[in-house]
Amino acid sequence: MSDSTGDNVVYWPRVKEILDGIMERWKERWGREPLPGIHRYYWNTRQELVDSVLSGVRALEPGLPGRETQLVRSLAQSVLTFGRMPLRGPFLPREEIEEIIAWIDAGMPEGPTEGGTEKD
Numbered sequence: 001m002s003d004s005t006g007d008n009v010v011y012w013p014r015v016k017e018i019l020d021g022i023m024e025r026w027k028e029r030w031g032r033e034p035l036p037g038i039h040r041y042y043w044n045t046r047q048e049l050v051d052s053v054l055s056g057v058r059a060l061e062p063g064l065p066g067r068e069t070q071l072v073r074s075l076a077q078s079v080l081t082f083g084r085m086p087l088r089g090p091f092l093p094r095e096e097i098e099e100i101i102a103w104i105d106a107g108m109p110e111g112p113t114e115g116g117t118e119k120d
């Protein structure tokens with residue numbers, strides 16, 4: 001019953017946990033911090049992610065379905081000529097990518113109290 005994503009709303013703290021988690025695993029795998037100056041690797045707030053431009057590419061576009069955003073594309077396959085992110089892996093499992101897609105398609109809600117923030 002609860003295994004369907006149908007009524008399982010994803011909020012910002014979960015998205016942050018997923019993104020922080022994969023960067024944690026990336027650092028463990030490679031034994032170093034990611035290089036500064038490429039793009040940011042951490043998003044402390046929902047707004048930071050909404051506004052994020054990574055290596056010249058907007059991560060999220062208002063109104064664009066989650067699956068089509070560069071954020072999701074980068075995590076799922078590759079973005080433009082760059083490799084899948086985080087570069088050289090480990091990568092996010094499909095279920096976690098689906099959670100990010102669900103969050104975007106629900107209007108990127110901050111949390112349950114907010115009831116979903118449609119814009120910016």
Ligand code: HEM
Nearest residue numbers: 034035038054055057058059070071074079082085086087
């Ligand atoms: C719009 C989406 C994204 C674009 C356009 C992008 C672009 C890039 C580029 C151009 C590089 C450097 C490639 C190179 O050195 O050959 C890079 C590296 C990297 N990116 Fe992304 N990226 C995106 C999303 C992400 C996300 C969402 C994460 C993490 C959750 C991430 C994590 C990394 C890491 C860990 C590296 C390697 C840093 C290092 O080697 O020190 N990227 N990215």
